[in-house]
Amino acid sequence: MMFLAEEIEAYSVLHTEEESELLKSLNRETHANVLSPRMLSGHLQGRLLSMISRMIRPERILEIGTYTGYSALCLCEGLAPQGKLITLDINEELENFTRRFFDKSSFVNHIDYRIGNAIDIIPTLDDSFDLVFIDADKINYKAYYDLCLEKVRRGGFLIADNVLWSGKIIIQENTKIDKDTQALLDFNRAVHEDKRVSNILLPVRDGLMILQKL
Numbered sequence: 001m002m003f004l005a006e007e008i009e010a011y012s013v014l015h016t017e018e019e020s021e022l023l024k025s026l027n028r029e030t031h032a033n034v035l036s037p038r039m040l041s042g043h044l045q046g047r048l049l050s051m052i053s054r055m056i057r058p059e060r061i062l063e064i065g066t067y068t069g070y071s072a073l074c075l076c077e078g079l080a081p082q083g084k085l086i087t088l089d090i091n092e093e094l095e096n097f098t099r100r101f102f103d104k105s106s107f108v109n110h111i112d113y114r115i116g117n118a119i120d121i122i123p124t125l126d127d128s129f130d131l132v133f134i135d136a137d138k139i140n141y142k143a144y145y146d147l148c149l150e151k152v153r154r155g156g157f158l159i160a161d162n163v164l165w166s167g168k169i170i171i172q173e174n175t176k177i178d179k180d181t182q183a184l185l186d187f188n189r190a191v192h193e194d195k196r197v198s199n200i201l202l203p204v205r206d207g208l209m210i211l212q213k214l
């Protein structure tokens with residue numbers, strides 16, 4: 001499901017800051033060489049993540065779901081001078097591809113890229129985070145939320161991608177709800193009802209849940 005008319009989306013992209021040459025080539029090479037390139041955040045959402053990060057000026061960012069590193073590089077654009085982004089992905093097959101782009105970036109010394117299961121790694125992190133971006137397996141969104149929120153500082157932010165799940169969160173009568181859709185329905189409800197946070201579900205691309213810890 002397209003949430004915006006195609007022409008409106010194209011117009012928005014045309015009137016949005018361009019991607020850097022590095023992001024353009026990462027976008028291109030991901031589409032040419034990597035499975036499921038739709039997972040990459042892309043130009044418009046990437047510029048939004050960069051803008052949000054530049055508004056916050058985070059010292060510490062945690063990303064769950066690196067894929068080929070596009071959103072990580074966008075989020076790095078807002079890092080404070082001594083800032084650090086930790087990004088986690090379970091897929092070791094993408095490591096060489098992704099590291100090549102991190103190595104070419106001016107943020108290379110600010111990125112801590114770890115391969116492994118985020119569910120195991122997050123509890124081992126001692127940092128307190130100014131910004132968390134959840135963009136991995138949907139079934140674990142609520143678990144990531146619970147593990148991460150305690151590590152977000154008061155006033156810090158958490159963003160979760162794909163919370164509209166191509167519109168599947170709108171349940172038609174007599175349709176069977178698959179596990180990922182149910183997980184996202186549970187996540188969206190839990191966040192919305194959580195008195196510890198203030199939230200907005202932004203219908204950009206596949207839906208971004210943005211929340212601030214009170």
Ligand SMILES: C[S@@+](CC[C@H](N)C(=O)[O-])C[C@H]1O[C@@H](n2cnc3c(N)ncnc32)[C@H](O)[C@@H]1O
Binds near residue numbers: 072118136
């Ligand atoms: C949608 S992609 C991330 C896209 C990326 N954030 C971007 O915008 O370019 C989801 C990624 O989550 C990773 N992933 C899935 N389950 C995971 C887990 N349990 N721990 C860490 N990463 C996981 C996948 O390997 C995949 O690369």
